[in-house]
Amino acid sequence: MYPHDSVILIINRRGNKKFTESECFFVFAEVAEVPVSAAEGEDCVLPCSGHEGVNVKYLEWTEVDQRRDLLAYRGGKTLQRYDDYTNRVQLLHPQLQSRDLSVVLNKVTFKDSGMYKCYALYDDRQETSQFIRLRVKEEVSGLEIKAFVKFNSTHKHLTLSLTGAADAQAFVSSSY
Incomplete structure (x- = not known):
């Protein structure tokens, strides 16, 4: 399930197998996401809060979009799960x-x-x-942005150019 999906729970009050509209009701719940941002190369905390006073039997962290497992915690042990995260991910509080x-x-x-x-x-x-x-922000340095605006009696012309990094060159021109 992804954030902002609606969850529909159908409950049949009479316990029989046939559902009619009058016998069922729906519960909608929205799953929210927590935004986190970091600059490339930094360490960042991915926050998660659990229940107070209850022992964690199993904990799993996954990267949803790529379906990669970061780590799992079971029986007091943390297990690394995916090579891209080996030696790069750990619990903030290892003993939970x-x-x-x-x-x-x-x-x-x-x-x-x-x-x-x-x-x-x-x-x-x-x-x-x-x-x-x-959201990981890439640091870009050494760029120069130039903007030229030309006006005449019939239209305006805007030209933007971006130079400096070999992979970050752009040129935009527009008239209106």
């Missing part, structure tokens, strides 16, 4: 002694941008699912 289930992602790269999911299962069978949207 607080309700903080956050992870630290070291030296983020532009390809780390995307949706992450924190899922926890507790000893009492409660569950937590949270979505985090990571």
Whole structure:
């Protein structure tokens, strides 16, 4: 399930297998996402909060868009799951002694941008699912932007040019 999807729960009050509109009601819930941004090369925390006073039986962090597993926690042990995250991800609190289930992602790269999911299962069978949207900002330096505007009696002409980095050259021209 992705953030902002609606969840529909159908409950039949009589327990029979046929559902009619008068016998059912719908519950809609919206799943929110937490926005996180970091500059390329920085370490960042992907936040996740759990239930207070309940032991975590299983914790899993996944990158939703690419369907990659970051890590799993089971039986007091943290397991790295995907090669791209080896030695780059760890629990913020390794013993999960607080309700903080956050992870630290070291030296983020532009390809780390995307949706992450924190899922926890507790000893009492409660569950937590949270979505985090990571946006990694690329640092660009040494660029020069030039803007030229030319007016005459019939139209305006705008020219923008961007130079400086080999992979960041652009030219835009517009008349109106």
